[in-house]
Amino acid sequence: MPLGIVSAWNKRRRSWSLDQNDPWIYKRLEYWQLDDQTPHSTKRHHGSSVFTLKEMEDATCSFSDDNLIGKGGFGRVYRGRLRSGEIVAIKKMELPPNKEAEGEREFRVEVDMLSRLEHPNLVSLRGYCADGKHRFLVYEYMNKGNLQDQLNGISETKMDWSLRLKIALGAARGLAYLHSSSAIGIPVVHRDFKSTNILLTEQFEAKISDFGLAKLMPEGREIYVTTKALGTFGYFDPEYTSTGKLTLQSDVYAFGVVLLELLTGRRALDLSQVPTNQNIVIQVRHILNDRKKLRKVIDPEMSRSSYNIDSISMYANLASRCVRHNSTERPSMADCVKELQLILFTNSKGLRTGLHLFKMQPRTT
Secondary structure (H helix, E strand, O other): OOHHHHHHHHHHHHHHHHHHHOOOOOOOHHHOOOOOOOOOOOOOOOOOEEEOHHHHHHHOOOOOHHHEEEEOOOEEEEEEEOOOOOEEEEEEEOOOHHHHHHHHHHHHHHHHHHOOOOOOOEOOEEEEEEEOOEEEEEEEOOOOOEHHHHHOOOOOOOOOHHHHHHHHHHHHHHHHHHHHOOOOOOOEEOOOOOHHHEEEOOOOOEEEOOOOOOEEOOOOOOOEEOOOOOOOOOOOOHHHHHHOEEOHHHHHHHHHHHHHHHHHOOOOEOOOOOHHHOEHHHHHHHHOOOOOOHHHOOOOOOOHHHOOHHHHHHHHHHHHHHOOOOHHHOOOHHHHHHHHHHHHHHHHHHHHHHHHHHHHOOOOO
């Protein structure tokens, strides 16, 4: 065999071997299917753009602190402007060496999922960058940030009850879409649903983000058994953590925790409190179905004129069923959507009736 051909073959073989063993070598989406996941359907990918490191640097002014809008377990998030002029959110992976393989896995799942999913209540992926060892995710820019920040102090906006119900309904619709299997042929469990992963538009439309831990359910099965529970403390389904059995109802539990955050204005897990008051579910579960005590847990920042007790009571009942320990006793996300629609109607009808009665009252001189 001629020397040039042998040299080329050895070079190609070394390249192939490196590609198989080094998780940081970029592969096209077609190679991103994980061994433990059900094969994807043939649904076509949306047109996510592939960016270079130089484009990411240009978009963020070399990752200027002036453009920094958030930090998380994945890394930092920057506000950026693409060459097209579009304002986007750019998430930069920054992980210690012992977490790099795990981060690469989540990065690939995130791109793969959001390239296949499309719904008004899911954040839109504009593209990604896999330039050398650099990893970036580029999303549509959400003006109002995340729900937890809106609830816990950094926002000047005081969210009334109807606005909170609107956010809950939007998030419920997003999860119902994932669970319905209409997107890619089989249901998807988000597995990390929480208030920081609910992003808000200028009009406070809710969009679910962060799909790095999302799981495709095995075809024809409702339970996936895992040896390691993944997610965020405060939102963990207790049945999932104790048995390792992941179901769609694990997302429903986390959704119930978010419902409680919206009702009370408290964090899901607040370590600044005494141990008995740190977990929101433990703290309020016993009074959710006690109409007389409900007023004690309503967020004091919420205007009293924005809600009636009937809608609060219906909402609290829904939340209490979502966070039940036994997953079979929780409602489906489709049922949550229907109930929240009724709660919204009940609240608006009650407020209109109350206003009408107020106007009819005779004035005293």
